[in-house]
Amino acid sequence: MPCFESSSLRRCKGELMANYSITSLYSGSKGNSVFIETEKARILIDAGKSSRALCSALNAIGKNIDDIDAIFITHEHADHVSALEVLLKKHRIPVHIVGISARKLIEKGLFSKGDLICSHPPIFEEQIGDMRISSFSTPHDSEYSVGYRIELDDACIGYATDIGYITPEIRENLLGCESVVLECNHDLEMLMNGPYPYDLKLRIRSNRGHLSNSACAELSSELFLNGTKNILLAHLSEENNDPSLAFDEVWSAIGDDSANLRVASQYEPTKLI
8 A cells, every 4th residue: 555644745655765856945936946856966956035944944954065066047937047146255155047037146246256156058957976967948037947857877867847838848748757846826716816016926827837736737647657756745825726736646646655755845945755
């Protein structure tokens, strides 16, 4: 029988083992950051909230900010970059970011002279230790937005949040990944019946907005049929979603008791594997 832990919304058939780990430090409209570690590399994807909150979350899982080899940014919205201004004043960590997004943050004064900013074209590839990290375009209402595919010697990790809809490019980059961090932002009925202004509701559900539970569930089912074993549902809306609702819809679509499915908390670290 699979086990169900209500505090973490996880189903499993036993302790999962891998030569890498993925932990969401926190995920939601208030801030996002994911820690990924292998034997030879430690990276963050995004750095939202504050520098203090990010460092505290790392400490909570027994890690230190000075151990981070690089930070990869998906796009320039505050909930993905707000920790950087203070963080980079205290720590010399390379930040990999698409040039269009970097210029926007420079205009806002987020980056200072001497920061280790690695500005890239929209589609780029970097080798960090034993991770080969490549970007792919994602549809979102920012200057530019990307997801990441991380190739290891014997596994692959996919990362895609803040996506209005599933493009062929997103599907191609996530299919075959053993572990995936995937947006599951809103329940459509909660969104449309909720307190947001109508124009904001339309923006969220647009092709440059955020991914609904149903769209996430449909892709998750396809991913598991093509070799994915672990999915972390991320960037849930606090107002327009419920962790149990998101979990149940995706779990029902997957229909596989061997699946490792978790929902990232907005407030504390959530380990996928």
